[in-house]
Amino acid sequence: MGNSKSVLWSQKPPSRLSVIIPTLNEEKDIEATIRSTERTADATPGRVEVIVADGGSVDQTVDIARRCGAKVVAGARGRGPQMNAGARQATGEVLLFLHADTRLPPDYDKAVLASLDGRAPDGAAGPARGHPSDATDAHADQASRARARPWGYFPLTIEGESFGLRIVEAGVRARNALFALPYGDQAIYVNRDVFWSVGGFREVPLLEDVSLVRDLKKSGFHPVRASLPVSTSGRRWEGLGVLQTTLMNQAILLAWKLGVDEERLATWYRGRASARKAVGAQKGAKSG
Structure with a gap:
């Protein structure tokens, strides 16, 4: 019999969530963002951990984050490197990457965990090469991945009264519906093992979110959408x-x-x- 480990999927639902927030001089927003992570449906201590991955802030960002109870880790400057640094310290089965100017909705933890089926590859290396049952295992692995939904994102609302922002929101909805292409401000969340199986975020100066989505989809993993929207700042x-x-x-x-x-x-x-x-x-x- 071939290496069946490659096609086994853990049926245990994820029970712990790590929220990772990359920061660089975000003293104006970070407290409200961290406070939004406290609005959980499950008040069990330790259910959610908050990690602030800082890229060298020179303002009060780090002090505020610690005062709010977040764990602070340092990373090379850039969202990709910072979020990878945070993910390395995370203990949750699910990693949620939250921009510093984006707020989570009440009961977001329930929305995330309910949307995921908890399945992740039991071993990222895939079937052993050269075995007669490779083709069967590969087909079963592909089928399992097609059924799995180990990552997702939130719908997006943008703070501000401008009619133009409503048009942007409509464009985001269309992009998600047509191409399943969320951006980082939509609080992408992913099973930890799946995240590392595709190499995590590429450590590039921009478009790290689009690259991650592309890598996940190329690996056969397709997203789910949470039932509640996040709210992001309209400042940019x-x-x-x-x-x-x-x-x-x-x-x-x-x-x-x-x-x-x-x-x-x-x-x-x-x-x-x-x-x-x-x-x-x-x-x-x-x-x-």
């Missing part, structure tokens, strides 16, 4: 302008799909964002 859209921000994001995504290096894209993004922030500051000064 309002600061740069809804249309400009959306166009810039789509241009970066298209360039990435065409093979442009992430370092070049990050340099271009930072330059454009800085220029638009400067213009916004000038407009604010003139109107003041």
Whole structure:
């Protein structure tokens, strides 16, 4: 008989959740974000752990996080490296990656754990090569992965009154429905073993969330959607302008799909964002 371990799936439902928050000078938002993690349906002590993965904040972010009861770990600057650093310290069966300006809804833990079936590959290496039953095992493994839903995301609402933000929300819903392509601000959550089986986040300067989603789907793992929405800050859209921000994001995504290096894209993004922030500051000064 072949290596049947590759096609076995644990039927035990996940019971512990690790929330990992990457931060860099987030003193204005981090307390509210951590407080949102406390709104759980299950009040069992230790059910949820909160890990703040900091990239070298020079403000009060780390002090606030510790005061709120979060575990703080240091990581090389960048969301990908920071979230990987947090994941290495996590003890939960499910990892939930939460941006520092995104708030979880009440009973989010129930929504997450209910949406997952708890199955994860028992051994990430796959069937042993060269055995006569390899083809059978590979087919069974593929079928098991097709049935499994070991990762997911939340619907998104954006804070702010602008009609443009409602259009962005509609675009997010369409992208999720048509392509099952959530972004990092939708609080992606994933079975820990599955996360590491695809290598975790790529340690790139941007698009680490899109890369993870692509790697999960390429490995045969498809997402579920939680029943409740998260709420994220509208500051990046309002600061740069809804249309400009959306166009810039789509241009970066298209360039990435065409093979442009992430370092070049990050340099271009930072330059454009800085220029638009400067213009916004000038407009604010003139109107003041």
